[in-house]
Amino acid sequence: MEHALNLAEKAALEDEVPVGAVIIQNEKIIGQGYNQREKSHNAIAHAEIIAIQKASHFLKNWRLIDCLLVVTLEPCLMCLAAIQQARMSGIVYGSLDPKGGAISLGYSIHEDKRTNHRFPAYFTETPRCSQILKEFFAKKRS
Amino acid sequence: MEHALNLAEKAALEDEVPVGAVIIQNEKIIGQGYNQREKSHNAIAHAEIIAIQKASHFLKNWRLIDCLLVVTLEPCLMCLAAIQQARMSGIVYGSLDPKGGAISLGYSIHEDKRTNHRFPAYFTETPRCSQILKEFFAKKRS
Numbered sequence: 249m250e251h252a253l254n255l256a257e258k259a260a261l262e263d264e265v266p267v268g269a270v271i272i273q274n275e276k277i278i279g280q281g282y283n284q285r286e287k288s289h290n291a292i293a294h295a296e297i298i299a300i301q302k303a304s305h306f307l308k309n310w311r312l313i314d315c316l317l318v319v320t321l322e323p324c325l326m327c328l329a330a331i332q333q334a335r336m337s338g339i340v341y342g343s344l345d346p347k348g349g350a351i352s353l354g355y356s357i358h359e360d361k362r363t364n365h366r367f368p369a370y371f372t373e374t375p376r377c378s379q380i381l382k383e384f385f386a387k388k389r390s
Numbered sequence: 391m392e393h394a395l396n397l398a399e400k401a402a403l404e405d406e407v408p409v410g411a412v413i414i415q416n417e418k419i420i421g422q423g424y425n426q427r428e429k430s431h432n433a434i435a436h437a438e439i440i441a442i443q444k445a446s447h448f449l450k451n452w453r454l455i456d457c458l459l460v461v462t463l464e465p466c467l468m469c470l471a472a473i474q475q476a477r478m479s480g481i482v483y484g485s486l487d488p489k490g491g492a493i494s495l496g497y498s499i500h501e502d503k504r505t506n507h508r509f510p511a512y513f514t515e516t517p518r519c520s521q522i523l524k525e526f527f528a529k530k531r532s
Contacts, residue, residue: 288452289447291452291477292443304433305431310430310431325467325474326471329471333466348505355467363495
């Protein structure tokens with residue numbers, strides 16, 4: 249989570265909503281990303297998506313087997329579904345997103361028995377993860 | 391839909407699940423894509439996502455305002471959520487995906503009043519859209 253937070257800080261420096269994500273396989277980081285929606289003019293360029301693309305490129309496989317995603321903010325539905333598409337083994341997130349988080353909104357697709365891949369999602373409260381977002385939006389408003 | 395079908399046929403020729411998508415703004419195609427998950431080693435490389443990335447690049451804006459997505463197959467949840475993230479104005483799909491389609495599975499996020507963007511999704515049955523998929527999987531099995 250420390251590394252994901254460093255990435256989120258990098259996003260904030262680039263005036264992007266500060267969210268960072270890393271993908272771990274066998275205790276090694278094989279993909280990472282931070283939100284770049286504004287800079288890249290791309291609605292899809294969330295931290296998790298960029299990390300998935302990098303890990304897939306690294307493994308030369310779209311299936312990210314035995315990979316864990318660690319992200320500073322609860323994933324939106326697009327990202328949670330992308331994690332499922334990539335067949336990842338689990339996620340850990342450091343802060344809640346009550347308005348935009350897939351799980352907070354009740355879209356627990358990662359537990360849906362009708363889908364062909366399920367995985368656990370752990371919320372590990374990490375105050376710095378929400379704090380960095382609050383600071384970013386407070387600065388934006390002022 | 392004719393153009394999206396041509397893209398799906400291109401996918402089939404490259405041994406990818408044949409799905410094609412185009413994005414239309416002011417009666418002009420501004421983005422298009424076909425499924426490239428295998429070739430690109432990328433779980434995210436669905437037809438819709440590639441089309442969104444191309445349209446965003448074309449408009450130099452992550453908001454695809456007044457854009458309609460036309461796709462040969464009902465979008466999965468990742469794609470439906472990506473369409474929402476991109477603030478598109480609507481989608482039309484030519485065949486149903488009872489096992490993997492977001493709407494068929496009951497995840498009608500495009501109508502969820504708690505989200506910050508909603509849009510209509512029209513199913514326009516186009517027999518060639520499902521036929522091309524059936525032919526692809528029949529060939530795979532034989």
